[in-house]
Amino acid sequence: MPKKKKTEQKTFKNIVVSPVFTDTRGSIFDFVEEKVGHIGMVTFNKGVTRGNHYHKKSVQYSYVLEGKIKLIVSDVNGKNRKEIMLTEGMLTTIPVGIVHTYTALTKAKMLDITTLSRNDNGYEKDTVRM
Numbered sequence: 001m002p003k004k005k006k007t008e009q010k011t012f013k014n015i016v017v018s019p020v021f022t023d024t025r026g027s028i029f030d031f032v033e034e035k036v037g038h039i040g041m042v043t044f045n046k047g048v049t050r051g052n053h054y055h056k057k058s059v060q061y062s063y064v065l066e067g068k069i070k071l072i073v074s075d076v077n078g079k080n081r082k083e084i085m086l087t088e089g090m091l092t093t094i095p096v097g098i099v100h101t102y103t104a105l106t107k108a109k110m111l112d113i114t115t116l117s118r119n120d121n122g123y124e125k126d127t128v129r130m
Contacts, residue, residue, distance in 0.1 A: 012073050013093040014084050017063070031091055032061050037117035044069065044104030052101040053129045058116035060094040062086070067108025072101045076128075086110075099130055 019027035037058070044050065044067065054076060062071075064086045071092060074081040076099060085105075086092065094100050102110075116122050 011093075012082065012095060012098055014071075014086070015091055016089050017091045031063060031111075032113055034059075035115060036113055037122070038112070038114045040112045040118070041065070042110050042112050044102070044108040044110075046104055046107050049101060049103045052099070053127050054097055054099045055094075055114070055116075055126045056128060057096060058114045058126050059096060060100070060115075061111075061113040062092045062094065062102075063111040063113070064088050064090050065109040065111060067110075068105040069108050069110065070103045070105055072103075074099050076130075 017029050017031065020030050021028040042050065066088050069086040071084045071086050072081065073084070073094065076097060078099075084092070086102075114123075116126055
């Protein structure tokens, strides 16, 4: 039987994550259903800007743990620009080739999940700064 070809994620997506299961013990939340190469935590002081780059091969997922962050996304030519306010509990999917810039409106923390590893300079090889 032939292998199914993996379809590359091309659509920017931003959702509030809801539990997939809840009982008296608490809740379970699902974030990513594909191969993950890296999970890290990024902290922001109020007013700082991070990012302003895109990835050539890696899909990036950002999950806000606390705080308020303004996210601006666009294509590499600066077109199709969107500005989104991220708050606690929001999960953003940033496809390959989408420029993303975060500005912290408050002190904030987010999980950074990527499909490529940061080992062996992988992050730097995959990142194109604007």
